[in-house]
Amino acid sequence: MKTFSLQVNGQPRTVEVAEDTPLLWVLRDHLDLVGTKFGCGMSLCGACTVHLDGQAVRACVTPVSAVGERKVVTIEGLATNGKFTALQQAWCDLDVAQCGYCQAGQIMCATALLNEKANPTDEDIDLAMSGNLCRCATYTRIRKAIHTAASK
Amino acid sequence: MNTPILDRRGFFRVTALASGGFLLGWNAEAAEEATAAAFSPNAFIRITPEGLVTILAKNPEVGQGVKTSLPMIIAEELEIPWEKVTVEQAPVNQAAFGQQMAGGSMSTPNNYDRLRRMGAIARTMLVEAAAKEWGVPADECEAMAGEVIHKPSGKKLAYGALAAAASKLPVPDERSVKLKKVEDFKLLGKRIGGVDNPKIVTGQPLFGIDQKQPGLKHAAYVRCPVFTGKVKDADLDAVKKLPGVTDAFVIEGTGDHYGLLPGVAIIAIDTWSAFKAKDALKVSWEAEAKESFAEHAKKAAEAKPGEGKEIRKTGEPEFPDDGTITAAYHYPHLSHANLEPQNCTAVFKDGAIEMWAPTQNPGSGIDGISRALKIPKEKITVHMTRIGGGFGRRLMGDFMVECAAIAQKLNGTPVKLTWTRDQDLGHDYYRAGGWHHFRGRVDDAGKLVAWADHFVTFGLNSDDRPGNGADLGGDEFPSRFVPNLFLERTIFPSNTPLGWWRAPGSCALAWAIQSFVDEMAHAAKKDPLEFRLELLGEDREVPPSGGRGAPYNATRMKGVLKLVAEKSGWGEKLEKGRGRGIAFHFSHLGYVAVVADVTVSKDGKLKVNKLTAGVDVGPIMNLSGAENQVEGSMIDGLSAAWFQEITVEQGAVQQKNFHEYRLLTMKDAPQVEVHFAKSDFPPTGLGEPALPPTAPAITNAIFAATGKRVRSLPLAKQDLSWT
Numbered sequence: 001m002k003t004f005s006l007q008v009n010g011q012p013r014t015v016e017v018a019e020d021t022p023l024l025w026v027l028r029d030h031l032d033l034v035g036t037k038f039g040c041g042m043s044l045c046g047a048c049t050v051h052l053d054g055q056a057v058r059a060c061v062t063p064v065s066a067v068g069e070r071k072v073v074t075i076e077g078l079a080t081n082g083k084f085t086a087l088q089q090a091w092c093d094l095d096v097a098q099c100g101y102c103q104a105g106q107i108m109c110a111t112a113l114l115n116e117k118a119n120p121t122d123e124d125i126d127l128a129m130s131g132n133l134c135r136c137a138t139y140t141r142i143r144k145a146i147h148t149a150a151s152k
Numbered sequence: 153m154n155t156p157i158l159d160r161r162g163f164f165r166v167t168a169l170a171s172g173g174f175l176l177g178w179n180a181e182a183a184e185e186a187t188a189a190a191f192s193p194n195a196f197i198r199i200t201p202e203g204l205v206t207i208l209a210k211n212p213e214v215g216q217g218v219k220t221s222l223p224m225i226i227a228e229e230l231e232i233p234w235e236k237v238t239v240e241q242a243p244v245n246q247a248a249f250g251q252q253m254a255g256g257s258m259s260t261p262n263n264y265d266r267l268r269r270m271g272a273i274a275r276t277m278l279v280e281a282a283a284k285e286w287g288v289p290a291d292e293c294e295a296m297a298g299e300v301i302h303k304p305s306g307k308k309l310a311y312g313a314l315a316a317a318a319s320k321l322p323v324p325d326e327r328s329v330k331l332k333k334v335e336d337f338k339l340l341g342k343r344i345g346g347v348d349n350p351k352i353v354t355g356q357p358l359f360g361i362d363q364k365q366p367g368l369k370h371a372a373y374v375r376c377p378v379f380t381g382k383v384k385d386a387d388l389d390a391v392k393k394l395p396g397v398t399d400a401f402v403i404e405g406t407g408d409h410y411g412l413l414p415g416v417a418i419i420a421i422d423t424w425s426a427f428k429a430k431d432a433l434k435v436s437w438e439a440e441a442k443e444s445f446a447e448h449a450k451k452a453a454e455a456k457p458g459e460g461k462e463i464r465k466t467g468e469p470e471f472p473d474d475g476t477i478t479a480a481y482h483y484p485h486l487s488h489a490n491l492e493p494q495n496c497t498a499v500f501k502d503g504a505i506e507m508w509a510p511t512q513n514p515g516s517g518i519d520g521i522s523r524a525l526k527i528p529k530e531k532i533t534v535h536m537t538r539i540g541g542g543f544g545r546r547l548m549g550d551f552m553v554e555c556a557a558i559a560q561k562l563n564g565t566p567v568k569l570t571w572t573r574d575q576d577l578g579h580d581y582y583r584a585g586g587w588h589h590f591r592g593r594v595d596d597a598g599k600l601v602a603w604a605d606h607f608v609t610f611g612l613n614s615d616d617r618p619g620n621g622a623d624l625g626g627d628e629f630p631s632r633f634v635p636n637l638f639l640e641r642t643i644f645p646s647n648t649p650l651g652w653w654r655a656p657g658s659c660a661l662a663w664a665i666q667s668f669v670d671e672m673a674h675a676a677k678k679d680p681l682e683f684r685l686e687l688l689g690e691d692r693e694v695p696p697s698g699g700r701g702a703p704y705n706a707t708r709m710k711g712v713l714k715l716v717a718e719k720s721g722w723g724e725k726l727e728k729g730r731g732r733g734i735a736f737h738f739s740h741l742g743y744v745a746v747v748a749d750v751t752v753s754k755d756g757k758l759k760v761n762k763l764t765a766g767v768d769v770g771p772i773m774n775l776s777g778a779e780n781q782v783e784g785s786m787i788d789g790l791s792a793a794w795f796q797e798i799t800v801e802q803g804a805v806q807q808k809n810f811h812e813y814r815l816l817t818m819k820d821a822p823q824v825e826v827h828f829a830k831s832d833f834p835p836t837g838l839g840e841p842a843l844p845p846t847a848p849a850i851t852n853a854i855f856a857a858t859g860k861r862v863r864s865l866p867l868a869k870q871d872l873s874w875t
Contacts, residue, residue: 001395018395021424029370029422034362035355037540039491040573041427044810047491075355088353095345095776098784099215100352100359101492101540107353126819133810135491135541136215137787138780139821 203312257837381439396425492540581651733852
């Protein structure tokens, strides 16, 4: 077990875990941030997507020892003072979710996309979002919500 | 008439205790305080003197939207604006709430009338309380938007102000209360966002896997890859020495598919330590690693007409070589692949178990725990969490029983069991693969006159009884619609557990049947839509044979066929390589027809451009949720037909993760369009019925585009190239 100091959603956090522990399980089991979801453990579904210095990464294959100084942002860290981001709002307004399990990862991935491309085309969305599975298949609403948020 | 009041209070004490800290911000003390003056005429509704209106959502939420739509039904009759309602998940208490499960698209048909009456009871009592307060006749008063209004004087009292007085009134019989007129509905039929949406988009703990308890330990459970295999030897000492591991032990289990599978439990300080130890565990098994899907398939391909056991014979089904069309269809096993892997959290204390479970069917978990662990049912408390996908997988209680067995052993320490993805794919209750050997004949007028199907399916170690969800009923279409019919079946005994997968039976049968119907339409040289309308025949309701099962309303099915044809531009001439296909299916009391529009490149690359659905399920509860269900069902149907296949070799499932068991992604998602028929029939459910007709609409469209008839799934394994 080793001690790691992390910056998570703007807060300094310290954990004592095995150094190969994926960031996913650090967040979920040690930091009480369970919005980041476990789906596959092999970077195949996107449910665990978080940001490291603004870049979307899969927390299930990111060992905590590889995080270093980079700032971690999770789904819990998107809204500021209870105010939703345009994407979170669009997700609610368009009632995107069915079971909702994948949606945190979808929103984190879409947030990174909009940070890079303020007005993504359908092809941009296909490219950025096709690593995020939705078992309920809410893809058409996800696409629409990204366009809606981008237009705000 | 004091008894109902006592009952209500008695009930309240029970919920307060049973729900514990599970209901947000709800503790026993506050509950007691609220109980004193709150108005709660039944288990579903609570109105405090401050005017807080809480409606309990009785059934598990798997993504089908019932946590929103069922409370909407109550709110409609209660005459309370939706913004003023707080929805809470109900505790498991089937005596108070009725059956609590998510399956068979039955939440709406089973609850619509009763929940309206629950809301109407509260409204009636609030009106009566106001009338008493004012000393006026109740029929001069009306409930509207959370207030009671005395119409002649314009006096108003809010529900909160009436709560204490209303709670002292006798509760009227639910059959006696007056329901609103459907044309006066303000809420039902509107687009309402899911009640958990704000929590979902901010990552709040909602799901089974998110549950926490003080001092929680994390468990992994290692089962034999071969179903029902037993632990021969496990090196527990080595595993116990691994970092983070606090305990490891063998669970003997019950040895059957529906009990508790034997295995090795590993307990750790976090999930990762448990998973790592699971991978490091040295264990040997006692199992018969024999079963091979490939061998089943070889045998099934050789099945001959007349060799099966008769399911139904109508008229004189004869199939002379001249004029008989034959075709064999095959579809594979499927896994549910819920994105939230199976998991459960439990604590065992003083002989009682309390658990937090993402279950579609708490009753089956309770039964299973009671059977396998000899814990009396009244000592088992289950809290229903939100569920990261059901699709039928979580009707089974296996993961709850496993967690309970581990918790029992840990005696007093709360534990969360989490399955890995390969365990989830490897220990499912699978949608049964099957084979259909069809024969069919049309007459000179192009009418379907004879139909036969030798259906080959699986039974759980039985050649007599089909596995769960693996049967072909005697009334399955086109039975009852064709004068001469012969249905027979052969069952292969298999040790692979089978189960209910979204639209059980229908999810597979509709593809094969609606594909062969399409073949018959082409044999008859008729437009596939026209052929289907003629096959359905006159406007009428066809009763089930033997008086059991649901009648088949030909009028409604023809209605959705015409609706979807009109909306999808059916009949337009398209260039080669692009085509439209149509299919319909009746299941779960719902009538759905789908048109698929596809393009297939010469080298066989498939693009599904659009899926359009015509749906008749009676009046819609929540339009947003309803559309979402149909959109998702269609894309799920496409995803499964395109990519998915579970194979069993040497007794074990071969697919380990999403690279081997693919789900459709954003780039392949077609446009989807949903049209609901205006319908006065009683409302029915939507979690399932739009899925079955989707796959055949797509493969029929592929035929229209390329001239290639797809007779085997998944599509990804078929050669669709054309010249």
